Amino acid sequence: MRDLSKLIKAYDIRGVVGEEIDTDIVRKVGAAFARLVDTTVAIVHDMRPSSEPFAQAFAEGVTSQGHNVIDCGLGSTDLVYFAAGRLDVAGAVITASHNPARYNGIKLCRPGATPVGQDTGLGDIRAMLENGIPAHTGAPGTIAHRNLAHAYADYLRELVDLSGIRPLKVAVDAANGMGGHMVPIVFDGLPVEVVPMYFELDGTFPNHEANPLDSANLVDLQNKIREVGADVGLAFDGDADRCFVVDETGASVPPSAIVALIATRELAKAPGSAIVYNVITSRAVPEIVTEHGGTPARTRVGHTFMKALMAEQDAVFGGEHSGHYYFRDFWRADTGMLAALHVLAALGSTEKPLSALVAEYSRYVASGEINSEVANVPATLAEIEKRFDSAHTDRLDGLTVQLASGAWFNLRPSNTEPLLRLNVEAPDIQTMTKIRDEVLAIVRR
Incomplete structure (x- = not known):
């Protein structure tokens, strides 16, 4: 065997x-x-x-x-x-x-x-x-x-009202994955002009990998947005369950900002509801949820934890910084396509460009996820925790340290490799860089 x-x-x-x-x-x-x-x-x-x-x-x-x-x-x-x-x-x-x-x-x-x-x-x-x-x-x-593709598309369009939005030009990079099959079905009849990129289904991925989490795979989309003057860019992964967003300038929109944007829209429909987020999502998310009358609920990284807490809290929405978005109206499952429709509805309902719209939901500077090979993961986490023993820490998922400056960082082990994954967020780039370098110096020593 x-x-x-x-x-x-x-x-x-x-x-x-x-x-x-x-x-x-x-x-x-x-x-x-x-x-x-x-x-x-x-x-x-x-x-x-x-x-x-x-x-x-x-x-x-x-x-x-x-x-x-x-x-x-x-x-x-x-x-x-x-x-x-x-x-x-x-x-x-x-x-x-x-x-x-x-x-x-x-x-x-x-x-x-x-x-x-x-x-x-x-x-x-x-x-x-x-x-x-x-x-x-x-x-x-x-x-x-x-x-069932057309029934699926009809259902998604029932969940998001796109009637009356202004016409939008939308560049879509399907990376030769399933977005090239699903986008034409879902977007059919909407007031959007789709500029397709790599819609040909090809599981050998001849243009670039179907992983929009890697910024190298967004370059073609960013260039296309500037070339055609698109209002927004959407990048799907291979199975099209994740969607990444790029603004009209070609800048990548942090997924945490999309989490906050969609959360406010869902709270408008279901006031006072819970919104689930994970330990590496921007602190702007719980702040904005609270400001809009919702209840933020924090959980570990991973869809099983997200869905379990959504069920427990009867949460209307949940989002992860990895580009997974979960909806109570979609059986608490994740769907990048429904998230994309929310972005189009929000953008089409204002005359603002996307960069100005999402600026309202981006409050902090993040490092992005940094991986380090570590021989002894538990010992390294213990050393970091001791080094920051005056700060507030928790072990919900790896080690999260919240500092008095308003900055925080999370170190969590990989499920499959001897890696520690570091995420740092701070009010400004200088603070973020200082904390990032200090933690990495210990982790990689």
Whole structure:
């Protein structure tokens, strides 16, 4: 039996095609998942060369256990959340998200788009793969084909009112990923002129990686915005569940500012509601939520923690600095496309340029995430905590230190590598730089 520790991650299944993941293991995962959820499974797949055969193999695994499959074909990850929520079925999407072309994987959810992570099903699936999946003795399940993309688009447009907005020119970089398939469907009929970039579906990613978190992958979009005079730029990752925003000058908009902007819009619809954010989101978010009558709720990084706290608090919205945006009206699942519609609605409802609009939600200077290889993660965290023992600290996720200057930083370990991830935020760039360099000097000593 192969080593599954490299394949089954904290939140999904992901590995190098032909080495760590192939049709045989995908078929077995499908069978194990069917036994876990004991219901019909909707399947979506992205544009990677291996995704369609993997989707077929996963469906074979599900039907081998006597359960039915709804094959939704090509789509974004949030399309499977829509299927799981609207149809009350389990869901699986074959994708490796923003990973390079040699990777593929599987994201899973239960009916109602409830996430499946290491402690909520992936551990059970791994145990079945290692110990053997019981054979099903009855009749196999069936496979039905159903295109839900237009129903998904209609639902998103019900959630955001774009009527009466001013015409907008929108440059969209799909990075040859699923945004190129979904944007034309979702934006059809809206008062926007789309300037498409890399809409051709190609899982080899011939233009640049489908990871907008890396600023190098935004350069083409930034240049296009300036070239055509676009009002806004949108960049999607490979499975189009994350959306990054660029303003009319070509400057990248911090995702925390988008979290704050959407939070105010959702609070206008549901006054007094909770808004969930994580430990590396800008402190501007809880400040702005409080100012607009909402209740900020802080949690660990990761979609399972976000969704769990949203359910506990009945939060109307949640956002992460990584570009994931979660909506109560979307079964608490994350959808970059719905976030993009909120940005367009907000921008189209004012004569301000996007740079001026988001300036209202950007109050501090951030370092961005800085990774360092560390031999002894616990010892390093303990040393940092001792060095800043006069400050307020907490261990909700790694180590967060809040300083009297109004600055803060978070150091948290990677789930899979001997890395510490540092995020620093301060009222000004000088303070941020001083704290960043002081912490890194200890971490990298």
